[in-house]
Amino acid sequence: MDLxxxxxxxxxxxxxRHPSDPSAPESVRRFGAVQAQEFVPAQWGLAQRVPHGVRPDAASVAADLDAGRILRTHVLRPTWHFLHPDDARWMLELSAERVHRANGTYYRSTGVDGADAVRALDVVARSADGGHRTRAEFATALADAGLPFTGVPLSYVLMRAELERLLISGANAGRQRTHAxxxxxVPPSAPRPRDDALADLASRFLDAxxxxxxxxxxxxxxxTLTDARRALADVVERADAAGDPIETLDVDGVAHHVRxxxxxxxxSAAAGTEPGSAGAEGGTGAAAAxxxxIDLLQAYDEYIMGYAPPRAYLQAPGDSSVHAEFPxxxxxxxxxxxxxxAPPTASAPSTVRVVPWRALDAxxxxxxEASVAELGRFLGIEPRIEVESPSS
Structure with missing residues (x-):
């Protein structure tokens, strides 16, 4: 297989292509975890996986987050991810220790360590018992307890509380995020053996x-790479037993795995016979172009961040780098x-800024224009395109 x-x-x-996830929460469930630093663009990334006929708009995905059908927390690595509530408990139990180790230096440098960290976790947990709380409300509760954590230190207090399964995302309070x-x-569930949970994570990763x-x-x-290899080997063994084997494809001399x-x-999709493809009767997906x-992907989309560098598949033939212009x-x-x-901003609420690295043909x-119009439908705006030259 070539690139x-x-x-x-x-x-x-x-x-x-040929999206089939029935909803944004089910897209999160299929992916296992979806990187979500950029809050609204990450929601757009979920909507893109739902067929056009039933694709949610931004208000619908925001309602899923408010209701807890999608959760947002720090998991796997020290970064934000969307999780399905059914997966939040076991995935955090699996990965929290590794994320704590990765954060160790920052815990110490910000003072979110030792006895003060234990006290701070107790304070934020008691505060959240009374309802969904904003950062400012947590900061006030901590200050009242003699723990004046604000700014970056407060961020690490809240992350520690997430990893300890004390806090997770709550409903938005206007434009402010909350923790609950x-x-x-998160529904209760029994602890899972580490190898079983890691194999489940690997299976979700492979499937999506x-x-x-x-x-x-x-x-x-x-x-670790050792963990990854063992988990994927478990997935292969289970797939063979279930009659849905894993194929190994050679891409530039590197083994790639796919069901x-x-x-x-x-x-079937290429032949137009898969449900949702252009040639399949009754399909709900986008017609084959x-x-x-053109796709407008958020910067941390799983199509980009779901793979290890150098990500040569993102590069045009003859290009050796992915440029870093703003937006x-x-x-x-x-x-x-x-x-x-870049999506619209408060100062330019209908403008989608585009910086192409080369001229686009007709x-x-x-x-x-079609993709920008689809983004506009998601955001509930009539968008206009502003094309800029790339920076030197």
């Missing part, structure tokens, strides 16, 4: 991002990064 074939298959498995008591938002390598899983999950059933569905497809997010053409984009311009 062009790898791109096409990953776009399909990710759900960026973990046990009020294949073809993948062991290095991809290690980089995404934060676990045989996904290869079959990809072939004739010509290029932040990723402008893609048929799975290749061709520029950056078909690509039409595809860009």
């Amino acid at each position: 062009a074939e790898l791109r096409a298959l990953r776009l399909h498995v990710q759900g960026l 008591a973990f046990d009020q938002r 991002r294949g073809p993948v390598t062991d290095r991809d899983f290690a980089a995404w999950s934060g676990f 045989a059933s996904q290869l079959d569905r990809f072939a 004739e010509g290029p497809t 932040l997010h990723a402008l893609m053409c048929d799975g290749v990064m061709i520029g950056r984009w 078909d690509e311009q039409r595809a860009l």
Whole structure:
């Protein structure tokens, strides 16, 4: 398999082509965890995996977050992720120790360590028992207890509380995020053996991002390469027993793993016979594009961050780098990064900024306009495109 074939298959498995996730919460469940530093763009990334006919808008995804059908917390690595509530407890139990170790230096440098950390966790847990609390409310409770944590130190207090399964995301209070008591938002479940939980995580990773390598899983999950290889071996063994074997594909001399059933569905979609494909009767997915497809992906989209560097599949033939111009997010053409984009801001509430790295032909311009219009429907605006030259 060459890089062009790898791109096409990953776009399909990710759900960026022929999307089939019935809702944003079910997309989160399928992926296991979805990187979510950029709050609203990450919600757009979930919506992109839902078929156009039933695709949610921003208000619908925000309602899922407010209701706790999607949760946002620090897990796997010291960064924000969306989780399904059914997965939050076991995934945090699996990864919290590693994230704590990664944060160790920062805990010590910010004073969120030792006896003060224990007291701070007790204070924020008691505060959350009374309802969903903003950062400012937690800061006030801590100050009243003689623990004046604000700014970055407060962020590490709250992250520690998340990892200890005391806090998790609550409903928005206007434009402010909140935390709620973990046990009020996450259903109870029995502890799981580490190897079983790690294999489940690897299975979700493979099912939503294949073809993948062991290095991809290690980089995404934060676990060691040894752990990654053992977990993927467990997935292969289980898949063989279930009659859905894992195929190994060679991409530039590197072994990539994908389920045989996904290869079959990809072939059906290419032939127009998979539900949701252009040629399949009654499908609800987007019609297969004739010509290029432009995707406006958030910078931390799983199509980008779900794989280990150097991510050569993102690069156009003959290009050896992914440029770093502002704006932040990723402008893609048929799975290749061709520029950056930025969503509307408070000062420009209808403007979508685009910084292409090369000129777009007429078909690509039409595809860009279609994608911006879809983003506008998600945000509930009539967008206009502002094209900028890349920085030198």
